[in-house]
Amino acid sequence: MSEISVEQFKRLSQHIYQKLGLHFDEKKIYFLKKRVEKRMAALHIAEPEDYVFMVGYADPHGLEMQQLANLVTTNETYMFREYEQLQAFANHCLPQVLSAKLARGERSLRIWSAGCSSGEEPYTLAMIVQEVFPQAQSWKCQIIATDIDENVLQRARDACYGDRAVAEVPEDYFKKHLSEDGEQWRVREKTAALVEFRHLNLNDRMAMRAMRGFDFIFCRNVLIYFDDLSRQAVVDHFYNALNRGSYIFLGHSESVGRISTAFKLKRFESHLVYAKE
Ligand SMILES: C[S@@+](CC[C@H](N)C(=O)[O-])C[C@H]1O[C@@H](n2cnc3c(N)ncnc32)[C@H](O)[C@@H]1O
Numbered sequence: 038m039s040e041i042s043v044e045q046f047k048r049l050s051q052h053i054y055q056k057l058g059l060h061f062d063e064k065k066i067y068f069l070k071k072r073v074e075k076r077m078a079a080l081h082i083a084e085p086e087d088y089v090f091m092v093g094y095a096d097p098h099g100l101e102m103q104q105l106a107n108l109v110t111t112n113e114t115y116m117f118r119e120y121e122q123l124q125a126f127a128n129h130c131l132p133q134v135l136s137a138k139l140a141r142g143e144r145s146l147r148i149w150s151a152g153c154s155s156g157e158e159p160y161t162l163a164m165i166v167q168e169v170f171p172q173a174q175s176w177k178c179q180i181i182a183t184d185i186d187e188n189v190l191q192r193a194r195d196a197c198y199g200d201r202a203v204a205e206v207p208e209d210y211f212k213k214h215l216s217e218d219g220e221q222w223r224v225r226e227k228t229a230a231l232v233e234f235r236h237l238n239l240n241d242r243m244a245m246r247a248m249r250g251f252d253f254i255f256c257r258n259v260l261i262y263f264d265d266l267s268r269q270a271v272v273d274h275f276y277n278a279l280n281r282g283s284y285i286f287l288g289h290s291e292s293v294g295r296i297s298t299a300f301k302l303k304r305f306e307s308h309l310v311y312a313k314e
Contacts (some may be wrong), residue, residue: 038077041070041085049073052093056102057185058240058267059109072108076101106238107186111262114154116161116198117205119257122286125308126253127165130284134252135170137282145177146170149251149278151239152259153182156193156232157202160224162255163231164206164214173231181248183237190234196224240267245274252280257288272297279313286310 041049046069050061061069073088082088092101117123135146146166150159159182166173166180184190203215203222215222237244239259254275260268272293275285285300287293293300293311300311 038074038083039085041066041073041089045085045089046070049089049092052089052102053105053109054264054267056099056240057106057238058264058271059262060264060267061109069109072105075108076104103187107188110186110189112154112186112189114157114258115202115205116157116164117207117210118158118161119289120205121306121308122257122289122310123161123165125305125310126162126284126286127169129305130253130310131166131169134282134284138252144175146173146179147251148180148253149248149255150180150182151237151254151256151275153184153189153193153234154186155189155198155202156182156196156224156234157198158182158255158257159193159232159234160196160214160228161206162253163224163228164210166231167214167228168210174227178231180232181235181251182232183235183239185236185238187236190236193234196229197221198224239263239271239274242270242274245271245278248274248278250280251278252283254279254283254285257286257291259288260291261288269297276300276313281313283313284310285313 043063046066050069053059053061073085077088092105096102148162150162153159159180162180166178182193197218199221206215214225214228216225239245256275260271263271276297276299279285285293294302301314303310303312
């Protein structure tokens, strides 16, 4: 098998950028090379040139790009990640949105976990919603969890996790929402039932336009892999997907401030969140 050249790498990353919005600069050549070699071996392709051509021009349904997406995305996650931010959600934002809805006579709540990986984030949100708001079961309460990587979505639907994924779950949540399943922990049915997993590429304009009517969007530790242009497009879609009086939560190192003035920055205790007013 020949080595992928810098020029081929550049063309391949251009195709990846166009289809997935993920940006791989030359520092990532080793990372990408390893994954490409894996796909070439699986497809019995000896020449990188043939692989680059195939991904760019002979993959009409995007099936190979999907395989590559499964390999190049970083899926690191765990339950109750970025706890302080979740406290701002649980103690301030969620009660505020719920009481506004009650006052308007609305009985529905919609949350989107965008880039949900293997499901730890949306299941965490499902646990919090039930704790803060026990009436959740009698409302139309939906947590839509989406990711581009089909392998992680399969694991998410299975709802079964090892010790590492659940290590940060607070004790009072643990027994209520998780049950022992051999060596693993399974999300209890009542909690899991609030979450619906869907395949979605955040760079797919048509699919993004169909996402509407959300009260909260969590997109944490996802946009760090995007460049400014695709990040801006995604944030614009998020703005349109949100109801008035709603919130968006990004990861600690991410900010919409730089790319959108449409959201209003609000402080809850030590935490900053973005609101659509
Ligand atoms: C590091 S995980 C973050 C998981 C979770 N949000 C958290 O903070 O723990 C990033 C996820 O974003 C997904 N992702 C990356 N690019 C994407 C895209 N273009 N569309 C949808 N999901 C994407 C990856 O597949 C991965 O599962």
